[in-house]
Amino acid sequence: xxxxxxxxxxxxxxxxxxxxxxxxxxxxxxxxxxxxxxxxxxxxxxxxxxxxxxxxxxxxxxxxxxxxxxxxxxxxxxxxxxxxxxxxxxxxxxxxxxxxxxxxxxxxxxxxxxxxxxxxxxxxxxxxxxxxxxxxxxxxxxxxxxxxxxxxxxxxxxxxxxxxxxxxxxxxxxxxxxxxxxxxxxxxxxxxxxxxxxxxxxxxxxxxxxxxxxxxxxxxxxxxxxxxxxxxxxxxxxxxxxxxxxxxxxxxxxxxxxxxxxxxx
Amino acid sequence: xxxxxxxxxxxxxxxxxxxxxxxxxxxxxxxxxxxxxxxxxxxxxxxxxxxxxxxxxxxxxxxxxxxxxxxxxxxxxxxxxxxxxxxxxxxxxxxxxxxxxxxxxxxxxxxxxxxxxxxxxxxxxxxxxxxxxxxxxxxxxxxxxxxxxxxxxxxxxxxxxxxxxxxxxxxxxxxxxxxxxxxxxxxxxxxxxxxxxxxxxxxxxxxxxxxxxxxxxxxxxxxxxxxxxxxxxxxxxxxxxxxxxxxxxxxxxxxxxxxxxxxxx
Numbered sequence: 340x341x342x343x344x345x346x347x348x349x350x351x352x353x354x355x356x357x358x359x360x361x362x363x364x365x366x367x368x369x370x371x372x373x374x375x376x377x378x379x380x381x382x383x384x385x386x387x388x389x390x391x392x393x394x395x396x397x398x399x400x401x402x403x404x405x406x407x408x409x410x411x412x413x414x415x416x417x418x419x420x421x422x423x424x425x426x427x428x429x430x431x432x433x434x435x436x437x438x439x440x441x442x443x444x445x446x447x448x449x450x451x452x453x454x455x456x457x458x459x460x461x462x463x464x465x466x467x468x469x470x471x472x473x474x475x476x477x478x479x480x481x482x483x484x485x486x487x488x489x490x491x492x493x494x495x496x497x498x499x500x501x502x503x504x505x506x507x508x509x510x511x512x513x514x515x516x517x518x519x520x521x522x523x524x525x526x527x528x529x530x531x532x533x534x535x536x537x538x539x540x541x542x543x544x545x546x547x548x549x550x551x552x553x554x555x556x557x558x559x560x561x562x563x564x565x566x567x568x569x570x571x572x573x574x575x576x577x578x579x580x581x582x583x584x585x586x587x588x589x590x591x592x593x594x595x596x597x598x599x600x601x602x603x604x
Numbered sequence: 605x606x607x608x609x610x611x612x613x614x615x616x617x618x619x620x621x622x623x624x625x626x627x628x629x630x631x632x633x634x635x636x637x638x639x640x641x642x643x644x645x646x647x648x649x650x651x652x653x654x655x656x657x658x659x660x661x662x663x664x665x666x667x668x669x670x671x672x673x674x675x676x677x678x679x680x681x682x683x684x685x686x687x688x689x690x691x692x693x694x695x696x697x698x699x700x701x702x703x704x705x706x707x708x709x710x711x712x713x714x715x716x717x718x719x720x721x722x723x724x725x726x727x728x729x730x731x732x733x734x735x736x737x738x739x740x741x742x743x744x745x746x747x748x749x750x751x752x753x754x755x756x757x758x759x760x761x762x763x764x765x766x767x768x769x770x771x772x773x774x775x776x777x778x779x780x781x782x783x784x785x786x787x788x789x790x791x792x793x794x795x796x797x798x799x800x801x802x803x804x805x806x807x808x809x810x811x812x813x814x815x816x817x818x819x820x821x822x823x824x825x826x827x828x829x830x831x832x833x834x835x836x837x838x839x840x841x842x843x844x845x846x847x848x849x850x851x852x853x854x855x856x857x858x859x860x861x862x863x864x865x866x867x868x869x
Contacts, residue, residue: 461726469845474835497840534856567852568859570739575762576848577730580737583845584852587832591799591853594833 340404342391343415346422350386351415354435355423364438366488367423370430371399373493376501377434378406384434387412390420393431400431438488441504443479448519450475450541450589453511455557456483456548457578463487464495465579466546471499473586475544479509483548511545515560518543524553524561525581533565538589540596546582605669607656608680611687615651616680619700620688631703631753632688635695636664638758641766642699643671649699652677655685658696665696703753706769708744713784715740715806715854718776720822721748721813722843728752729760730844731811736764738851740809744774748813776810780825783808789818789826790846798830803854805861811847 343351357367365385368374377384387407391414394400404412423433452470457463463485470478478487485492487505515522523538524545545561547553558564567576567584576584608616622632633639633649642649652672656679659665669677688698717735722728728750735743743752750757752770780787788803789810810826812818823829832841832849841849 465842465845468840468842472832472834472838472841472845474838495842497842499838499840502838534859567737568855569737573736573739573764573767575733575764576737577733577760577762577844579842580730580734580844580848583841583848587849588852588856590833594799 340389340409341413343388343413343419346419350413351388351419351423354386354388354433357435364440365435366438366486366493367490368434368436368493369424369432369490371403371432373498374432374434375403376498377436378403380501381436381439383407383411384436385411386435388420388423388433388435389414390417390431391415392417397431403432439505441506443506443509443514444477444517446517446519447477447543448541449477450520451477451479451543452582452586453479453481453522453543453545454484454547455481455511455545455553456551457546458483458485459549460485460489460491461495462549462577462579464492464497464499466582467492467496467503467505468499469579469583469586471496471502473590475586476502477504477506479506479511479514481511482508511557512560515557521562522560523563523565523585524558525566525585526553526558526561526564527566530564530566532568533585533588534568536563536565538592540593542589544582544585544589546578549578605654605674606678608653608678608684611684615678616653616684616688619651619653619698622700629703629705630700631751631758632755633699633701633758634689634697634755636668636697638763639697639699640668641763642701643668645766646701646704648672648676649701650676651700653685653688653698653700654679655682655696656680657682662696668697704770706771708771708774708779709742709782711782711784712742712808713806714742715785716742716744716808717847717851718744718746718787718808718810719749719812720746720776720810720818721816722811723748723750724814725750725754725756726760727814727842727844729757729762729764731847732757732761732768732770733764734844734848734851736761736767738855740851741767742769742771744771744776744779746776747773776822777825780822786827787825788828788830788850789823790831790850791818791823791826791829792831795829795831797833798850798853799833801828801830803857805858807854809847809850809854811843814843 452475520541522543717740785806787808
Protein backbone atom coordinates (compact mmCIF):
# COMPACT_ATOMS: atom_id res chain seq x y z
CA UNK A 340 0.00 0.00 0.00
CA UNK A 341 1.29 3.43 -0.89
CA UNK A 342 2.21 5.56 2.15
CA UNK A 343 2.07 9.35 2.36
CA UNK A 344 4.48 11.16 4.69
CA UNK A 345 4.35 14.67 3.27
CA UNK A 346 1.55 17.16 3.41
CA UNK A 347 2.62 18.29 -0.05
CA UNK A 348 1.39 15.03 -1.57
CA UNK A 349 -1.22 16.02 -4.18
CA UNK A 350 -3.78 13.39 -3.07
CA UNK A 351 -3.41 14.45 0.55
CA UNK A 352 -3.73 18.10 -0.42
CA UNK A 353 -6.91 17.31 -2.27
CA UNK A 354 -8.46 15.80 0.86
CA UNK A 355 -7.18 18.61 3.08
CA UNK A 356 -8.69 21.22 0.76
CA UNK A 357 -12.14 19.67 1.23
CA UNK A 358 -11.90 20.78 4.84
CA UNK A 359 -15.29 21.02 6.39
CA UNK A 360 -17.37 21.44 3.26
CA UNK A 361 -17.78 19.75 -0.07
CA UNK A 362 -16.11 21.17 -3.13
CA UNK A 363 -16.82 20.36 -6.76
CA UNK A 364 -19.29 17.67 -5.84
CA UNK A 365 -16.91 15.86 -3.51
CA UNK A 366 -16.83 15.38 0.23
CA UNK A 367 -14.75 13.69 2.89
CA UNK A 368 -16.20 10.93 5.05
CA UNK A 369 -14.58 10.08 8.34
CA UNK A 370 -14.59 7.03 10.58
CA UNK A 371 -14.89 3.31 10.10
CA UNK A 372 -18.66 3.15 10.53
CA UNK A 373 -19.60 5.78 7.98
CA UNK A 374 -16.95 4.58 5.50
CA UNK A 375 -18.07 0.96 5.80
CA UNK A 376 -21.68 2.08 5.28
CA UNK A 377 -20.63 4.02 2.19
CA UNK A 378 -19.05 0.89 0.69
CA UNK A 379 -22.17 -1.16 1.45
CA UNK A 380 -24.48 1.38 -0.15
CA UNK A 381 -22.47 3.09 -2.90
CA UNK A 382 -19.42 0.90 -3.48
CA UNK A 383 -15.86 2.13 -3.89
CA UNK A 384 -14.71 5.60 -2.76
CA UNK A 385 -12.43 7.60 -5.07
CA UNK A 386 -9.76 7.47 -2.42
CA UNK A 387 -9.38 5.95 1.05
CA UNK A 388 -6.75 7.22 3.44
CA UNK A 389 -5.78 5.18 6.50
CA UNK A 390 -3.78 6.16 9.55
CA UNK A 391 -0.76 3.89 9.13
CA UNK A 392 -0.26 3.29 12.87
CA UNK A 393 -3.88 2.45 13.52
CA UNK A 394 -4.09 0.30 10.42
CA UNK A 395 -1.38 -1.97 11.82
CA UNK A 396 -3.29 -2.44 15.10
CA UNK A 397 -6.93 -2.52 14.12
CA UNK A 398 -8.33 -5.60 12.37
CA UNK A 399 -11.48 -3.81 11.20
CA UNK A 400 -9.46 -1.08 9.48
CA UNK A 401 -7.18 -3.75 8.01
CA UNK A 402 -10.11 -5.69 6.56
CA UNK A 403 -11.57 -2.54 5.00
CA UNK A 404 -8.22 -1.55 3.46
CA UNK A 405 -7.80 -5.03 2.03
CA UNK A 406 -11.33 -5.05 0.58
CA UNK A 407 -10.71 -1.72 -1.14
CA UNK A 408 -7.40 -2.76 -2.66
CA UNK A 409 -4.28 -0.74 -3.30
CA UNK A 410 -5.73 1.24 -6.18
CA UNK A 411 -7.82 3.38 -3.81
CA UNK A 412 -6.43 2.61 -0.33
CA UNK A 413 -3.44 4.61 0.90
CA UNK A 414 -1.90 5.03 4.33
CA UNK A 415 -0.38 8.15 5.86
CA UNK A 416 1.46 9.33 8.96
CA UNK A 417 -0.71 9.76 12.05
CA UNK A 418 0.07 13.47 12.27
CA UNK A 419 -1.24 13.98 8.72
CA UNK A 420 -4.43 12.15 9.63
CA UNK A 421 -4.90 14.23 12.77
CA UNK A 422 -4.49 17.38 10.71
CA UNK A 423 -7.26 16.24 8.37
CA UNK A 424 -9.68 15.12 11.05
CA UNK A 425 -12.75 17.16 11.96
CA UNK A 426 -13.28 15.32 15.24
CA UNK A 427 -11.25 15.38 18.41
CA UNK A 428 -10.27 11.74 18.34
CA UNK A 429 -9.78 10.72 14.73
CA UNK A 430 -11.01 7.31 13.70
CA UNK A 431 -8.24 6.09 11.46
CA UNK A 432 -9.85 6.30 8.03
CA UNK A 433 -11.11 9.00 5.65
CA UNK A 434 -12.82 8.56 2.29
CA UNK A 435 -12.86 10.96 -0.61
CA UNK A 436 -16.18 10.39 -2.36
CA UNK A 437 -18.29 12.11 -4.94
CA UNK A 438 -21.54 13.32 -3.38
CA UNK A 439 -24.57 11.24 -4.40
CA UNK A 440 -26.92 13.27 -6.58
CA UNK A 441 -30.04 11.12 -6.93
CA UNK A 442 -32.51 12.07 -9.66
CA UNK A 443 -35.60 13.74 -8.31
CA UNK A 444 -38.81 11.75 -8.81
CA UNK A 445 -41.05 13.16 -11.55
CA UNK A 446 -43.93 13.08 -9.11
CA UNK A 447 -43.98 12.76 -5.31
CA UNK A 448 -46.72 10.63 -3.75
CA UNK A 449 -45.17 9.87 -0.34
CA UNK A 450 -44.17 11.87 2.70
CA UNK A 451 -41.03 13.96 2.35
CA UNK A 452 -39.14 16.75 4.10
CA UNK A 453 -38.56 20.16 2.49
CA UNK A 454 -35.98 22.52 3.97
CA UNK A 455 -35.98 26.15 2.91
CA UNK A 456 -32.60 27.77 3.69
CA UNK A 457 -31.93 25.96 6.96
CA UNK A 458 -28.41 27.20 7.53
CA UNK A 459 -26.97 25.57 10.59
CA UNK A 460 -25.20 22.27 9.77
CA UNK A 461 -26.13 20.82 13.17
CA UNK A 462 -29.79 21.58 12.49
CA UNK A 463 -29.70 20.07 9.00
CA UNK A 464 -28.00 16.94 10.35
CA UNK A 465 -30.53 16.56 13.16
CA UNK A 466 -33.38 17.13 10.68
CA UNK A 467 -32.06 14.34 8.45
CA UNK A 468 -31.71 12.02 11.43
CA UNK A 469 -35.22 12.82 12.66
CA UNK A 470 -36.70 12.38 9.17
CA UNK A 471 -35.11 8.95 8.82
CA UNK A 472 -36.34 7.93 12.29
CA UNK A 473 -39.85 9.09 11.38
CA UNK A 474 -39.86 6.87 8.28
CA UNK A 475 -39.33 9.56 5.66
CA UNK A 476 -37.18 8.65 2.65
CA UNK A 477 -36.86 11.84 0.59
CA UNK A 478 -35.39 15.18 1.68
CA UNK A 479 -35.30 18.31 -0.49
CA UNK A 480 -32.97 21.19 0.39
CA UNK A 481 -33.21 24.63 -1.19
CA UNK A 482 -30.27 26.73 -2.33
CA UNK A 483 -28.88 28.41 0.80
CA UNK A 484 -29.30 25.39 3.07
CA UNK A 485 -26.23 23.87 4.70
CA UNK A 486 -24.44 21.39 2.39
CA UNK A 487 -25.94 18.02 3.29
CA UNK A 488 -22.74 16.02 2.80
CA UNK A 489 -20.44 18.38 4.72
CA UNK A 490 -18.58 16.94 7.71
CA UNK A 491 -20.68 18.75 10.33
CA UNK A 492 -23.98 17.62 8.80
CA UNK A 493 -22.72 14.07 8.45
CA UNK A 494 -21.69 14.10 12.10
CA UNK A 495 -25.08 15.31 13.38
CA UNK A 496 -27.05 12.98 11.13
CA UNK A 497 -25.38 9.85 12.58
CA UNK A 498 -25.75 7.76 9.42
CA UNK A 499 -29.21 8.98 8.36
CA UNK A 500 -27.77 9.98 4.96
CA UNK A 501 -27.64 6.32 4.01
CA UNK A 502 -31.33 5.67 4.43
CA UNK A 503 -32.42 8.84 2.62
CA UNK A 504 -32.47 10.22 -0.89
CA UNK A 505 -31.19 13.78 -0.46
CA UNK A 506 -31.81 16.37 -3.17
CA UNK A 507 -29.82 19.60 -2.86
CA UNK A 508 -30.04 23.08 -4.35
CA UNK A 509 -33.67 22.43 -5.30
CA UNK A 510 -35.90 25.28 -6.48
CA UNK A 511 -38.70 24.32 -4.08
CA UNK A 512 -41.25 26.65 -5.66
CA UNK A 513 -40.67 25.09 -9.08
CA UNK A 514 -40.84 21.63 -7.47
CA UNK A 515 -44.28 22.38 -6.00
CA UNK A 516 -46.15 21.07 -9.05
CA UNK A 517 -44.61 17.63 -8.71
CA UNK A 518 -46.19 17.13 -5.29
CA UNK A 519 -49.16 14.78 -5.31
CA UNK A 520 -49.42 15.09 -1.51
CA UNK A 521 -50.37 18.17 0.53
CA UNK A 522 -47.62 20.64 1.37
CA UNK A 523 -47.72 21.50 5.09
CA UNK A 524 -45.68 24.43 6.35
CA UNK A 525 -44.96 25.58 9.88
CA UNK A 526 -45.86 29.22 10.40
CA UNK A 527 -46.52 31.55 13.32
CA UNK A 528 -49.40 33.48 11.77
CA UNK A 529 -52.62 32.35 10.07
CA UNK A 530 -51.91 28.79 11.07
CA UNK A 531 -53.83 25.96 12.72
CA UNK A 532 -52.68 24.03 15.78
CA UNK A 533 -51.06 20.81 14.66
CA UNK A 534 -52.99 19.03 17.42
CA UNK A 535 -56.39 19.96 15.96
CA UNK A 536 -55.48 18.68 12.51
CA UNK A 537 -56.14 15.22 11.11
CA UNK A 538 -52.93 14.83 9.15
CA UNK A 539 -53.06 13.10 5.77
CA UNK A 540 -51.34 9.72 5.46
CA UNK A 541 -48.68 11.32 3.27
CA UNK A 542 -47.59 14.95 3.10
CA UNK A 543 -44.59 17.14 2.36
CA UNK A 544 -43.33 18.87 5.52
CA UNK A 545 -41.81 22.29 4.96
CA UNK A 546 -39.50 23.98 7.49
CA UNK A 547 -37.63 27.24 7.01
CA UNK A 548 -34.66 29.39 7.93
CA UNK A 549 -33.72 29.55 11.64
CA UNK A 550 -34.54 33.25 11.96
CA UNK A 551 -36.90 34.06 9.12
CA UNK A 552 -38.89 30.84 8.78
CA UNK A 553 -40.28 29.73 5.43
CA UNK A 554 -40.06 32.36 2.68
CA UNK A 555 -43.41 34.03 1.89
CA UNK A 556 -43.78 32.71 -1.70
CA UNK A 557 -43.39 29.13 -0.50
CA UNK A 558 -45.65 29.70 2.47
CA UNK A 559 -48.31 30.96 0.07
CA UNK A 560 -47.93 27.77 -1.97
CA UNK A 561 -48.58 25.53 1.06
CA UNK A 562 -51.86 23.66 1.42
CA UNK A 563 -51.85 23.99 5.17
CA UNK A 564 -50.03 26.15 7.72
CA UNK A 565 -49.60 24.71 11.18
CA UNK A 566 -48.16 25.88 14.48
CA UNK A 567 -47.12 24.00 17.62
CA UNK A 568 -48.97 25.31 20.70
CA UNK A 569 -46.32 26.55 23.09
CA UNK A 570 -46.20 28.02 26.59
CA UNK A 571 -47.43 31.63 26.68
CA UNK A 572 -44.66 34.20 26.35
CA UNK A 573 -42.09 31.73 25.05
CA UNK A 574 -43.16 30.72 21.55
CA UNK A 575 -39.85 29.58 20.24
CA UNK A 576 -38.59 26.19 19.18
CA UNK A 577 -35.41 25.32 17.36
CA UNK A 578 -36.29 24.27 13.79
CA UNK A 579 -35.06 20.71 14.33
CA UNK A 580 -37.06 20.42 17.57
CA UNK A 581 -40.16 21.76 15.79
CA UNK A 582 -39.70 19.22 13.01
CA UNK A 583 -39.34 16.41 15.56
CA UNK A 584 -42.67 17.41 17.10
CA UNK A 585 -44.43 17.61 13.70
CA UNK A 586 -42.98 14.48 12.11
CA UNK A 587 -43.69 12.38 15.19
CA UNK A 588 -47.18 13.81 15.67
CA UNK A 589 -47.71 12.67 12.08
CA UNK A 590 -46.28 9.27 12.94
CA UNK A 591 -48.43 9.04 16.09
CA UNK A 592 -51.62 9.80 14.17
CA UNK A 593 -50.78 7.26 11.52
CA UNK A 594 -49.78 4.58 14.07
CA UNK A 595 -53.14 5.22 15.77
CA UNK A 596 -54.96 4.72 12.49
CA UNK A 597 -52.98 1.56 11.77
CA UNK A 598 -53.96 0.25 15.23
CA UNK A 599 -57.63 1.15 14.59
CA UNK A 600 -57.41 -0.65 11.25
CA UNK A 601 -55.93 -3.78 12.86
CA UNK A 602 -58.55 -3.66 15.62
CA UNK A 603 -61.33 -3.43 13.03
CA UNK A 604 -60.21 -6.60 11.25
CA UNK B 605 -16.75 56.01 31.09
CA UNK B 606 -13.46 54.21 31.50
CA UNK B 607 -11.98 52.94 28.21
CA UNK B 608 -9.75 49.89 27.79
CA UNK B 609 -7.20 49.82 24.96
CA UNK B 610 -4.85 47.10 26.15
CA UNK B 611 -5.44 43.40 26.38
CA UNK B 612 -3.31 43.43 29.51
CA UNK B 613 -5.99 45.29 31.42
CA UNK B 614 -6.90 43.06 34.40
CA UNK B 615 -10.68 43.42 33.94
CA UNK B 616 -10.38 42.60 30.24
CA UNK B 617 -8.17 39.63 31.03
CA UNK B 618 -10.76 38.34 33.48
CA UNK B 619 -13.44 38.36 30.76
CA UNK B 620 -11.10 36.83 28.17
CA UNK B 621 -10.20 34.01 30.56
CA UNK B 622 -13.87 33.03 30.81
CA UNK B 623 -13.66 32.04 27.16
CA UNK B 624 -16.34 29.61 26.24
CA UNK B 625 -17.07 28.18 29.66
CA UNK B 626 -17.86 29.48 33.09
CA UNK B 627 -15.17 29.61 35.72
CA UNK B 628 -15.55 30.04 39.46
CA UNK B 629 -19.27 30.54 39.18
CA UNK B 630 -19.01 33.30 36.57
CA UNK B 631 -19.92 33.46 32.91
CA UNK B 632 -19.87 35.92 30.04
CA UNK B 633 -23.09 37.02 28.37
CA UNK B 634 -22.96 38.50 24.89
CA UNK B 635 -25.29 40.70 22.87
CA UNK B 636 -27.76 43.44 23.63
CA UNK B 637 -30.79 41.16 23.88
CA UNK B 638 -29.42 38.68 26.40
CA UNK B 639 -27.71 41.44 28.43
CA UNK B 640 -30.88 43.52 28.56
CA UNK B 641 -32.84 40.45 29.65
CA UNK B 642 -30.26 39.81 32.37
CA UNK B 643 -30.77 43.32 33.77
CA UNK B 644 -34.55 42.90 33.70
CA UNK B 645 -34.43 39.58 35.51
CA UNK B 646 -31.36 39.69 37.76
CA UNK B 647 -30.31 43.36 37.93
CA UNK B 648 -26.76 44.65 37.61
CA UNK B 649 -23.92 42.60 36.09
CA UNK B 650 -20.53 42.65 37.82
CA UNK B 651 -19.04 44.24 34.74
CA UNK B 652 -20.33 45.43 31.37
CA UNK B 653 -17.95 45.93 28.46
CA UNK B 654 -19.06 47.92 25.42
CA UNK B 655 -17.45 48.22 22.01
CA UNK B 656 -16.50 51.92 22.00
CA UNK B 657 -17.18 52.45 18.28
CA UNK B 658 -20.57 50.79 18.36
CA UNK B 659 -21.52 52.54 21.56
CA UNK B 660 -21.15 55.90 19.84
CA UNK B 661 -23.46 54.84 16.99
CA UNK B 662 -26.10 52.68 18.61
CA UNK B 663 -28.77 54.31 20.77
CA UNK B 664 -29.84 51.02 22.36
CA UNK B 665 -26.29 50.28 23.54
CA UNK B 666 -25.98 53.86 24.72
CA UNK B 667 -29.15 53.64 26.79
CA UNK B 668 -28.01 50.39 28.38
CA UNK B 669 -24.58 51.84 29.25
CA UNK B 670 -26.20 54.87 30.79
CA UNK B 671 -28.62 52.78 32.84
CA UNK B 672 -25.76 50.70 34.21
CA UNK B 673 -23.63 53.69 35.17
CA UNK B 674 -19.89 54.13 35.13
CA UNK B 675 -19.26 51.85 38.10
CA UNK B 676 -19.90 48.73 36.01
CA UNK B 677 -19.93 49.97 32.39
CA UNK B 678 -16.63 50.21 30.53
CA UNK B 679 -15.82 50.62 26.86
CA UNK B 680 -12.99 49.04 24.89
CA UNK B 681 -11.40 49.06 21.44
CA UNK B 682 -13.33 47.17 18.75
CA UNK B 683 -10.45 44.77 18.16
CA UNK B 684 -10.48 43.78 21.86
CA UNK B 685 -14.22 43.15 21.66
CA UNK B 686 -13.83 41.02 18.53
CA UNK B 687 -11.17 38.98 20.28
CA UNK B 688 -13.58 38.28 23.15
CA UNK B 689 -16.60 37.46 21.03
CA UNK B 690 -17.81 33.89 20.56
CA UNK B 691 -19.97 34.79 17.56
CA UNK B 692 -18.95 35.79 14.07
CA UNK B 693 -20.47 39.25 14.19
CA UNK B 694 -20.09 40.56 17.72
CA UNK B 695 -22.94 42.51 19.15
CA UNK B 696 -21.22 45.35 20.94
CA UNK B 697 -21.69 44.39 24.57
CA UNK B 698 -20.55 41.68 26.97
CA UNK B 699 -21.52 41.17 30.62
CA UNK B 700 -19.53 39.45 33.30
CA UNK B 701 -22.10 37.93 35.65
CA UNK B 702 -22.16 35.43 38.45
CA UNK B 703 -24.13 32.36 37.42
CA UNK B 704 -27.54 32.15 39.10
CA UNK B 705 -27.66 29.25 41.54
CA UNK B 706 -31.30 28.99 42.59
CA UNK B 707 -32.10 26.89 45.66
CA UNK B 708 -33.65 23.57 44.78
CA UNK B 709 -37.22 23.12 45.97
CA UNK B 710 -37.53 20.81 48.98
CA UNK B 711 -40.22 18.90 47.13
CA UNK B 712 -41.14 18.87 43.45
CA UNK B 713 -44.82 18.71 42.54
CA UNK B 714 -44.75 20.05 38.97
CA UNK B 715 -43.28 18.92 35.67
CA UNK B 716 -39.54 19.28 35.30
CA UNK B 717 -36.67 18.19 33.07
CA UNK B 718 -33.79 16.02 34.32
CA UNK B 719 -30.63 15.70 32.24
CA UNK B 720 -28.17 12.94 33.05
CA UNK B 721 -24.72 13.75 31.56
CA UNK B 722 -25.95 15.36 28.35
CA UNK B 723 -22.62 16.58 27.08
CA UNK B 724 -23.10 18.56 23.90
CA UNK B 725 -23.67 22.27 24.62
CA UNK B 726 -25.89 22.60 21.54
CA UNK B 727 -28.07 19.75 22.82
CA UNK B 728 -28.31 21.20 26.32
CA UNK B 729 -29.24 24.61 24.88
CA UNK B 730 -31.90 23.14 22.62
CA UNK B 731 -33.25 21.07 25.53
CA UNK B 732 -33.59 24.21 27.67
CA UNK B 733 -35.32 26.04 24.82
CA UNK B 734 -37.70 23.13 24.21
CA UNK B 735 -38.47 22.78 27.92
CA UNK B 736 -39.36 26.47 28.20
CA UNK B 737 -41.55 26.25 25.08
CA UNK B 738 -43.32 23.22 26.54
CA UNK B 739 -44.16 25.13 29.71
CA UNK B 740 -41.58 23.55 32.03
CA UNK B 741 -39.98 25.81 34.65
CA UNK B 742 -37.38 23.65 36.39
CA UNK B 743 -34.37 21.92 34.84
CA UNK B 744 -31.95 19.68 36.76
CA UNK B 745 -28.53 18.85 35.30
CA UNK B 746 -26.27 16.13 36.67
CA UNK B 747 -22.54 16.42 37.12
CA UNK B 748 -20.98 15.78 33.69
CA UNK B 749 -23.59 17.71 31.73
CA UNK B 750 -22.52 20.72 29.66
CA UNK B 751 -22.30 23.90 31.76
CA UNK B 752 -25.71 25.53 31.37
CA UNK B 753 -24.46 29.12 31.39
CA UNK B 754 -21.59 28.62 28.94
CA UNK B 755 -21.63 30.70 25.75
CA UNK B 756 -22.56 27.80 23.46
CA UNK B 757 -25.48 26.70 25.62
CA UNK B 758 -26.70 30.29 25.97
CA UNK B 759 -26.56 30.66 22.18
CA UNK B 760 -28.59 27.51 21.50
CA UNK B 761 -31.14 28.23 24.21
CA UNK B 762 -32.10 31.62 22.70
CA UNK B 763 -33.10 33.22 25.97
CA UNK B 764 -34.78 30.19 27.57
CA UNK B 765 -32.45 30.52 30.58
CA UNK B 766 -34.45 33.50 31.72
CA UNK B 767 -37.76 31.67 32.02
CA UNK B 768 -36.26 28.65 33.79
CA UNK B 769 -34.79 27.77 37.16
CA UNK B 770 -31.68 25.77 36.27
CA UNK B 771 -30.03 23.55 38.88
CA UNK B 772 -26.55 22.27 38.01
CA UNK B 773 -24.27 19.52 39.31
CA UNK B 774 -27.26 17.82 40.93
CA UNK B 775 -26.96 14.29 42.32
CA UNK B 776 -30.11 13.13 40.54
CA UNK B 777 -30.30 9.83 42.39
CA UNK B 778 -30.24 11.62 45.74
CA UNK B 779 -32.81 14.10 44.43
CA UNK B 780 -35.20 11.27 43.56
CA UNK B 781 -36.91 11.30 46.97
CA UNK B 782 -37.97 14.91 46.58
CA UNK B 783 -40.07 14.09 43.54
CA UNK B 784 -43.80 14.07 44.26
CA UNK B 785 -44.48 13.40 40.56
CA UNK B 786 -43.65 10.27 38.53
CA UNK B 787 -40.15 10.03 37.04
CA UNK B 788 -40.37 9.06 33.36
CA UNK B 789 -37.21 7.98 31.54
CA UNK B 790 -36.59 7.31 27.87
CA UNK B 791 -35.07 3.89 27.29
CA UNK B 792 -34.65 1.48 24.42
CA UNK B 793 -35.35 -1.74 26.34
CA UNK B 794 -38.19 -2.75 28.65
CA UNK B 795 -40.08 0.39 27.77
CA UNK B 796 -43.59 1.26 26.68
CA UNK B 797 -44.48 3.28 23.60
CA UNK B 798 -45.07 6.87 24.62
CA UNK B 799 -48.13 6.85 22.36
CA UNK B 800 -49.87 4.12 24.35
CA UNK B 801 -49.36 5.88 27.66
CA UNK B 802 -51.78 8.26 29.38
CA UNK B 803 -49.24 10.70 30.74
CA UNK B 804 -49.82 12.20 34.20
CA UNK B 805 -50.56 15.91 34.41
CA UNK B 806 -47.13 16.48 35.95
CA UNK B 807 -44.02 14.38 35.71
CA UNK B 808 -40.23 14.58 35.73
CA UNK B 809 -38.77 13.83 32.30
CA UNK B 810 -35.37 12.16 32.35
CA UNK B 811 -33.03 12.11 29.33
CA UNK B 812 -29.50 10.81 29.25
CA UNK B 813 -26.05 10.93 27.69
CA UNK B 814 -25.92 11.15 23.87
CA UNK B 815 -24.29 7.75 23.44
CA UNK B 816 -25.04 5.81 26.62
CA UNK B 817 -28.49 7.10 27.52
CA UNK B 818 -29.65 7.30 31.13
CA UNK B 819 -27.33 5.58 33.63
CA UNK B 820 -28.67 2.24 34.92
CA UNK B 821 -29.14 3.26 38.57
CA UNK B 822 -31.30 6.22 37.57
CA UNK B 823 -33.19 4.16 35.02
CA UNK B 824 -33.98 1.67 37.77
CA UNK B 825 -35.33 4.51 39.91
CA UNK B 826 -37.76 5.66 37.20
CA UNK B 827 -41.50 5.01 37.59
CA UNK B 828 -41.95 4.52 33.88
CA UNK B 829 -39.69 3.82 30.90
CA UNK B 830 -40.89 4.98 27.52
CA UNK B 831 -39.66 4.77 23.95
CA UNK B 832 -40.62 6.66 20.79
CA UNK B 833 -41.75 4.29 18.03
CA UNK B 834 -39.41 4.84 15.09
CA UNK B 835 -39.03 3.55 11.56
CA UNK B 836 -37.71 -0.03 11.44
CA UNK B 837 -33.94 -0.26 11.07
CA UNK B 838 -33.30 3.36 12.04
CA UNK B 839 -34.10 3.68 15.76
CA UNK B 840 -32.07 6.74 16.50
CA UNK B 841 -33.05 10.21 17.55
CA UNK B 842 -30.86 12.99 18.82
CA UNK B 843 -31.54 13.49 22.56
CA UNK B 844 -32.94 17.01 22.03
CA UNK B 845 -35.23 15.76 19.24
CA UNK B 846 -36.42 12.89 21.46
CA UNK B 847 -37.15 15.33 24.27
CA UNK B 848 -39.11 17.58 21.89
CA UNK B 849 -41.27 14.61 20.92
CA UNK B 850 -41.88 13.57 24.56
CA UNK B 851 -42.45 17.01 26.06
CA UNK B 852 -44.87 18.00 23.31
CA UNK B 853 -46.69 14.67 23.38
CA UNK B 854 -47.17 15.46 27.07
CA UNK B 855 -48.38 18.94 26.18
CA UNK B 856 -50.71 17.56 23.51
CA UNK B 857 -52.30 15.09 25.90
CA UNK B 858 -52.79 17.76 28.54
CA UNK B 859 -54.15 20.29 26.03
CA UNK B 860 -56.61 17.58 24.92
CA UNK B 861 -57.70 17.03 28.50
CA UNK B 862 -58.03 20.76 29.06
CA UNK B 863 -60.26 20.96 25.96
CA UNK B 864 -62.33 18.00 27.20
CA UNK B 865 -62.68 19.70 30.56
CA UNK B 866 -63.82 22.95 28.95
CA UNK B 867 -66.23 21.06 26.71
CA UNK B 868 -67.72 19.29 29.74
CA UNK B 869 -68.51 22.58 31.51
